Amino acid sequence: MSLKHAILGFLSFSPAPMSGYDLKKAFDHSVRHFWPANQSQIYRTLAALTDEGLVAVDVVEREERLDMKLYQITDNGRTELHRWLSTPLPPQDCREPLLIQVFFGHNLTDTELLAVLQHEAQAIEERLALYAQIYTASLEMFNQEHGFDPRTLFLRLLTLEFGMISNQAGLDWLRAGITRLQAGDYTPAELHTLLGGNQEDNE
Amino acid sequence: MSLKHAILGFLSFSPAPMSGYDLKKAFDHSVRHFWPANQSQIYRTLAALTDEGLVAVDVVEREERLDMKLYQITDNGRTELHRWLSTPLPPQDCREPLLIQVFFGHNLTDTELLAVLQHEAQAIEERLALYAQIYTASLEMFNQEHGFDPRTLFLRLLTLEFGMISNQAGLDWLRAGITRLQAGDYTPAELHTLLGGNQEDNE
DNA sequence: AGATACTATAGTACAAGTGCTATATATTGA
DNA sequence: TCAATATATAGCACTTGTACTATAGTATCT
Known part of the structure; x- marks a missing residue:
């Protein structure tokens, strides 16, 4: 799934860990012209990436407010990202x-x-x-x-x-x-x- | 859904009624470069179109062999096709x-x-x-x-x-x-x- | 001062569209 | 005999989209 790898891409590039909210903004600002992503999709995919061990979460508890989850890419995540980035894609078929x-x-x-x-x-x-x-x-x-x-x-x-x-x-x-x-x-x-x-x- | 309207398009153009199998061939031969469709999708969509009254089925029973279903576009179907064809599409977002x-x-x-x-x-x-x-x-x-x-x-x-x-x-x-x-x-x-x-x- | 709206933050539930695979069976052609 | 063509369908999973629910701070408007 490309969305997974786009998220890994952002996390690998960012010096600081990012929240789902941060990622949503990053998508909207820089890649929405070729890969739009909506909020729920990003949160779902982050959960999946965590399950797969490609990202690691740091849960920041804040009194009164909702927890904030900060994500970082793991070593496995970097490996997987590199593999995907350097692998030619299967032919896409267009839909117009x-x-x-x-x-x-x-x-x-x-x-x-x-x-x-x-x-x-x-x-x-x-x-x-x-x-x-x-x-x-x-x-x-x-x-x-x-x-x-x-x-x-x-x-x-x-x-x-x-x-x-x-x-x-x-x-x-x-x-x-x-x-x-x-x-x-x-x-x-x-x-x-x-x-x-x-x-x-x-x- | 565009697939529905592509099917209606084929049925409206064809002088003879068409089976799901015919439609699959028609897709592969003429529109797969901008709208590929696989078999199960076509049969499912034909069922949906039938439910909506946009196409009419004629079940041809054949001894020994499976039934064959021949589809024709209805008047409602033609109206809906014309409506859709003449309505500008909402902006598509690309995925590359x-x-x-x-x-x-x-x-x-x-x-x-x-x-x-x-x-x-x-x-x-x-x-x-x-x-x-x-x-x-x-x-x-x-x-x-x-x-x-x-x-x-x-x-x-x-x-x-x-x-x-x-x-x-x-x-x-x-x-x-x-x-x-x-x-x-x-x-x-x-x-x-x-x-x-x-x-x-x-x- | 109070109302209103926007930003920050995280999720859930459900539906639509598509894809892949498997199941049937008869005929035709190599 | 083996493969391909003709014909229809079911099941499951994946990706995406839409809409809704929460809550707290900050900014803006009256």
């Missing part, structure tokens, strides 16, 4: 409900279909704007934080780059589709226009 | 386990990280080759099948185009990342190189 709408879109009028596509295009534009904002904000933040390993920063920004590049590709696709639909131009695209994007010979 | 590996990749050596990335690049290349193959095959098949509505064909091919474009974008991203890692070049990308892909003014 929008494509179901397109595939069966012959049931709709042009107007109806265009409305759906344009709505989606707008949603992507908003997401792109948000990503761009987070990207520059991260850059600034890390510029100030002296001593932050540049390779670590690079890798984190790379995940944002992915979000932008792939959303931009989706937006390009949508726009081209919209244009063709509006023009009633149903000639299929040539293969070579679809493939071999930014060739930067890498072999 | 590879990005977890990248995000926490500072735990790995360059060699380890590169191995993971290159493995993924190769998987994407294979997928792209497969898509290209399916794309040309579909084109040929539909060229022969006279009387196939060109708009319908266009929309179906569009879903394949999406698969190719977005995988190509992912591949470009991977290659650029690999190159930068190999060169030890950790300077973040400029925003404008990430956004505003194929501008084809559409407003």
Whole structure:
């Protein structure tokens, strides 16, 4: 389960032990663009990780208030994290409900279909704007934080780059589709226009 | 649930009623690149759709052999399908386990990280080759099948185009990342190189 | 001063969707 | 004879999501 390893990742990176609450914030601030996690999921997974001995809990009792549980990664946890990080993933299959709408879109009028596509295009534009904002904000933040390993920063920004590049590709696709639909131009695209994007010979 | 509507889509398109087995084949042949479905899931969902009155069953009894159930979409089913197809989807959030590996990749050596990335690049290349193959095959098949509505064909091919474009974008991203890692070049990308892909003014 | 809302903190219960595996049995093809 | 195709279903487990329950401090608004 990837969520387990994301949690291990945060714990392995953090110098101080973290509570479930801390982790929830960490997820929301830094990885929600590719791995959203909700509260209960995090607490459940922490419990499971504890059972498996991959993290260790320190229960901080506080008079009157609820206990606070602080989690640390164990040696076994680090080993498992390293194993998972360095193991290629099994092929993922994608799920794009929008494509179901397109595939069966012959049931709709042009107007109806265009409305759906344009709505989606707008949603992507908003997401792109948000990503761009987070990207520059991260850059600034890390510029100030002296001593932050540049390779670590690079890798984190790379995940944002992915979000932008792939959303931009989706937006390009949508726009081209919209244009063709509006023009009633149903000639299929040539293969070579679809493939071999930014060739930067890498072999 | 999108699967329900994909099934309704197939049933609404097919001139003849379909069995669960037929549907499984239809999924595998035409939409598995954006909505894979396994057998038990299809049968379960057909049962649910029947309960909801969106499809109607015709049980064909066959001596000796198991019964065969043939499904047809009902009027309610068509209405529901149309409603769903023409309603914009709530925002989807993406889940990319590879990005977890990248995000926490500072735990790995360059060699380890590169191995993971290159493995993924190769998987994407294979997928792209497969898509290209399916794309040309579909084109040929539909060229022969006279009387196939060109708009319908266009929309179906569009879903394949999406698969190719977005995988190509992912591949470009991977290659650029690999190159930068190999060169030890950790300077973040400029925003404008990430956004505003194929501008084809559409407003 | 009092009401209201938000943050910090941890959980529980339940449902939906998916995946994997196994069970049947008949026909057809190699 | 062995394998594949046609056909339907049941059971269990995993992951995620949604909503609800608690409680104490802090901040804000009137």
